[in-house]
Amino acid sequence: MSNQNQQAVARYHNNFLREVEERVEDGDWVKMCMQCGVCAGSCPLGSAWEHTPQKIFMMIRAGKRDEVLKSDAMWMCTSCYNCIVRCPRKLPITHIMHGLANYAHRLDMAPKGQPTRVIAKLFWDNLVKTGRVNELKFSLAMYFKDGFVQGIKNAMAMQSAGLSLVKAKRLNPMEIIGGHKCKDSSGIKKMIARAREIEDRKKGFTS
Amino acid sequence: MADNKFAAYICSGCGIGDKIDIGTLEKIAKKEGKMAEVKVHPFLCSTEGVQLISDDIANEAVTHVCIAACSRRAKTEAFYFPTVAMSRANLREGVLWVVAEGDAHDEVRQEMADDYVRMACAEVKKMKLPEGNPNHGGNKRILVVGGGMSGMTSALEAADAGYDVVIVEKQALLGGWGAKLWKRVPFKAPYAEPQDTGVAELAAKVSSHPRIKVYVGSTVAETAGAPGRFNIKIAQDADIVEETVGAIVQATGFTSYDIAKLPELGGGQANVTDQAGLEALAIAANGAAIKRADGKVVESVVFVQCAGQRDDTGKHLPYCSGHCCATSIKQAMYFKDANPDINTVVMYQDLRVPGMGEDFYRSAQDKGVTFTKGRASGVESSGSGCRVSFRDLILDEDTSVEADLVVLATGQVPSAGVDLEAWNPVVMAADGGAEDAKQKKAEMQKISILNLNYRQGPDMPQFKHGFADSHFICFPYETRRTGIYAAGPVRRPMDMLQATEDATGAALKAIQAVENASLGRAAHPRSGDLSFPTARLEGCTQCKRCTVECPFGAIDEDERRFPKFNEERCRRCGTCMGACPVRVISFENYSVDTVGSQIKSVDMPDEFSEKPRILILACENDAYPALDMTGLSRTVYSAFVRVIPVRCLGSVNTIWITDALNAGYDGVMMMGCKKGDDYQCHFVKGSELAHYRMSKIGDTLTQLGLEPERVVTHEVAITDNTRVAQYINDYVAQINEIGMSPMKGFN
Amino acid sequence: MAKKNYAFYPGCSSQKGASASNFVTSIGMMCDKLDIQLNEIPDWNCCGASIGYGEGGELPRLALNARNLALAEKNLPGQDLVSGCPACWLSTRETAERLHQHSDLMAETNVALKEAGLSFKGGVKARHMVEVLIEDVGFAGMKAQVVKPLEGLKIAGYVGCQTNRPFGIAGESFENPMYLDKMIETVGAEAVSYDQKVTCCGGALAFSEPEKSQKQIRDIVESAYDNGAEMIVTPCQLCQANVEIYQSEINKKHGTKLAMPVMYYSQLMTVAYGGNSKQAGLDGNIIHSQKLRDIAAK
């Protein structure tokens, strides 16, 4: 169990709903779900979800902490916002899914190597470095996320697409040695660090 | 009374004169219809046209008026001549607007119009001017039985409208169910918090109202008489007090389903209670932490919804009581408001919170009440509390939850008195001398509420599951006892807000009833009708069909065992007239003859004409309006039909059918309201009785050597204007297929 | 006519040499014709996109977006922030709204912004390019500039997710928005009706969940084909990239022959306004539309 996780367990004594309300983005909405199932029927990758948003809300209420946080369900969210606009109770479901994923990742309970989790981290790291996303570095990093050999395979698989993008001037191979960058990237780094620190304090994370 | 003088007035307006030869109609009215006067006017409903008729009534001593113009349902204000008998030939909606356009149809159109004029003349000749019931009572006080939320509201509404009220409550105090509550479900915005019941204030208002006389600790020992003249015996301790009233509101509410019948859900265990039990605990706590009977402060509670309700095994209540979800939400808030840390679970299968209950539900979620979609399978004691086992219907697994206290949301059981279906056989046996039946009868009588001395039994007929029958689809407060109105959970499950609305409606109906009764007129749905049924007792065979079939219990028996009509209790449906095998029952303006003569007046083409004639007997409440609307929307139907409106299909006497078939009609269609559990029949049982009677007509048809398809019955709602045209056209096609009636030309 | 000025937030994918660079090319002439002046926000940063949540928490993402809003507020006062990218727009607008509604978040965000030497007062409105076209220019205004109507071109308007939800274009329904069809008709082409107008293309999961996303894309393209479309048009960068790029992958895996051009509305408008292939960024597409090229060359 990660340190963060142990602390969370100690802090909430199995009151998972309260934990979610306090620590997950928009988590205080979970109790307002009326279990109609509209969200479950609205997810584009619906059948791939281990538990639909509707079920996740019920599981939180039933205190199923491990099952929720260890699930890869919320990592299936494509951010299509279908559920948000349809939920009769106006739950910000997309945000809650993002929030749960983020929280599970923080506690290191999210499934290891979950592709979206890996990519999300790569993306963020890429962005924090320069303030902007460098698509080539990002893509390359992505191809190698599963290790070197798999990376070559992945890159080969998408090679033709990549080449056509290069030809269409929509992927710049020169970026590997430079590319886009914010002038005040150090300011941005500091800003993000500060924001994170405030949030951690507010949500009771101790590092 | 002066001699009868008959006059017909034909309107050529609205395009009638363009398509129909008015000259022919005039001749028919005069020669065949034997009208003393026949006048044509180009715009009969105009001031001038109406004046023409009024003048004839005033100066020419016209006593019977036949108007050949639009439907009897149109221009009723213009053609209002209360001092004469009147019939209407429906040339506009019934002919002009429904017969296909074009010269090809001129002939059949004219024939149809001719027949309608013949029929209207024939009808009016058999009519008398109804003069109203001369022996009516005029008491306008209103008795309210039951002093709960519904009863008190009815009493106040009626009293504030200026009517004297007598209210009878069997408990020592007014308040009923409402007085046992700690708080009530909110009925005002923002619908977020339980609110004070307001029962005490209401009771004080009732008690101090100058127009309301309150009897508490009292019951109704006998109800005799009829609207406008009910004699009520009120039993108070050992005393009997007599009161006379004009109408009655029965607001006797409900009791909650006995949890002892639910051992599987822990009914009978110490830490399991029902919603009423929880209210008592909450009142005892007075806003502080709620304690169990054993004094332990409740730290976790589970509400089990639909306990013994919506049950399809036949063991418990099959219906939903409608209020219990909101009630549990309210009770869950009692806990959360006292201490937000109390674990409060509402276990539901479908949470049903109609109306603004949705906001209340949301508010409870906001307070942290946990809503679990699950089906409880068992409650057993565990530790110092209970364990509720359930199927989680979302996560699809069997699981359980522990709680200090379990509250079962049980249903409403109506307090409607004696079930007449069970009563009547017992009475019959008791009358036959059976001792056990006599005892049973005495037992049953104890739960009677009204103790009506009617031949038909001591209380109102019940519908299903013990609720008072009250025409729930169209006229919710109308029961099957005229002048007696049901309000609140006695007629269907409901919450407090609905009950107060109900109570207001019932009070208004009671007021309408006493006003109509005091003028000798009928109550709903023929409100204001002055005709009433009479029987030529010389011809009566004492078969009792009228007394039994009258849906409203209007007919008692006199000492000689003849039917005794209580006109004020009668709704003027004519069901008795339809039932009477020797046809001795009639109204002044509606009788076996008024309809029979119309049937016979139609000009019957011969067998080889290829012009079938089909008689339609259409209920005036829904089917006839639907036919008018068919005209209004210019939907075409066959010109071979002849429509006669009837008060109710229940009033159709089988003699009309035999007369029609004998006269050579090729088919008879009957159109009435929906029957059965979701009946729409304005007279509740009329349509059903008609269907039943017609199911027996097969024999007659066989005797006549006719196909069973020659008589058909349809359920028609007022909105069925397109469908009704389809029925007609399909039937005409079917008749063409089976061929013309062989009965033509025999008379 | 006086130019309408906007604080322009291009977003990462619209940078030179990035996946939506041809989008930026194509809006140049369109904006000129419509008197829209886009003033790039100096030193803007990434919005965090729809995948930033995994590692970045709530406040870091709010701070990122607030930085762009603050830069616009400071350097381009009085101008609405406009983005052509739905994800950028969505993140920025959501940030602006959340900070507006929660004063505590506003205060905390400003503490973080201070590290980058900025502060945000809340005075900037975040809008999508399409909103500017519809609300500030209007359909009539867009139509007025058409010199080469795209006659005979059958187009499936693909609105996708984030231009449509959760905010959408005012007055449009989430389930069947009509504005894109109207824009297609405005430039003289025919909008076909098909049932995948607002289906998700898989979004950022195109990388991590390729199978599942490609199923979405295949449904979209096939439905467009089935309903007689010769081209898909979208207002979304991610939709454009996903739906165009992965067709060859799908073909390889499933033996299909998908080759449906996927364009931006701005490319259509540029051509209709008389622009050539280059101005419309047509060379930036992987799957070409000969018809559109022909019209552009006319």
Ligand code: SF4
């Ligand atoms: S936003 Fe996420 S959770 Fe909501 S419907 Fe789309 S994919 Fe599902």
Ligand code: SF4
């Ligand atoms: S749509 Fe909303 S209310 Fe319905 S199940 Fe999903 S989150 Fe709950």
Ligand code: SF4
């Ligand atoms: S059957 Fe109808 S008309 Fe006859 S007595 Fe009863 S209510 Fe009156």
